[in-house]
Amino acid sequence: MHIGAVHLPTPFAVAPMAGMTDTAFRRLVKRNGGCGLVVSEMVSSEGLVRGIDRTLEYAEFTEEERPVSIQVFGGDPAKMAEAARIIEGIGADIVDVNMGCPVPKIAKHHAGCSLMREPNHAASVIEAMTKAVRIPVTVKMRAGWNDTERNAPELARLVERAGAAAVAIHGRTAAQSYSGEADWRLVEEIAGQLRIPVFGSGDCVEPEEVVARRRAGIAGVLVGRGVLRNPWILAQARDLAAGRPARAVTRTQRGQFLVDYIDLLQDERVREPEGFRHTAPGTAALQATPATNASHDRWVINKIRALAAYYTKGFEQGAQVRTAINRVESIQDLRGLIADFFSAGAPAVSSHS
DSSP, X not given: OEETTEEOSSSEEEOOOTTTOOXXXXXXXXXXXXXXXXXXXXXXXXXXXXXXXXXXXXXXXXXXXXXXEEEEEOSOHHHHHHHHHHHHHTTOSEEEEEEOOOOHHHHTTTOGGGGGXXXXXXXXXXXXXXXXXXXXXXXXXXXXXXXXXXXXXXXXXXXXXXXXXXXXXXXXXXXXXXXXXXXHHHHHHHHTTOSXXXXXXXXXXXXXXXXXXXXXXXXXXXXXXXXXXXXXXXXXXXXXXXXXXXXXXXXXXXXXXXXXXXXXXXXXXXXXXXXXXXXXXXXXXXXXXXXXXXXXXXXXXXHHHHHHHHHTTTBTXXXXXXXXXXXXXXXXXXXXXXXXXXXXXXXXXXXXX
């Protein structure tokens, strides 16, 4: 399938998740196979334009991740257009606009899901961006602000007319956040109304669910928390879509994924060749003072802690290992804990942890 002129090898994509889907994690998911697109953590348009925000790092990516979409948030058409030009300038394949984040600190700045409350203004943001760049501009939105403002069908039509190359719908309102169930019938309804590709997201934690949503007439599926629990879910979905059994993933492989993730995080900006990363202007200044080994290790440990909250779900004694990871104080101890828990003779997977 295509988004604009950008070819996606599969219709399955990694959804943007703040604090989780960094470039190292995205690379490892790509290596597992089945991933047609990765979307970055959201980055502030203000930070990109001014070049002083720490969130500049969220716009980084590597060649291995292509095709890659950089997600930006903001509500000012001129600044969003300039942010799109910066994203195009660093070589991204697609620029995505966040109209789905329900977090109050984003919404209060007339960004994220609050843009859905001003559909004509939201469309003007997209129009300004599509006029500013040649790469495709896409939009990720929710069902609406709340149950009385479920206006995703209207907004989707408006942004399509404004030049959006694709839209993604999370079938919950901002008021729901992540409670309740995603409304996939709404996603299907919108897909039937637009000419551009429509992606859906929400509640896909098994490969069978990903494939079932795709077969319901939706162009593609963005998977968020399901990828955090199972980084092979997109590869397994591709297997099923091709009529093959979903590949089995051993406990040892799951342990190795975490080890590889630690390795990539430890090497970040330390043992990378020049030009390895595509970076936004101003990023070099932020990195002028390297982190100490201790602070870098602490950052790596915190990243693994965040992932482990999802990754160890479904394992017998998963709760205990999450507690142990939250107490670990060194990379060496973290590696040892992972080796012990994911060894071939450890307890089997359960649905109760």
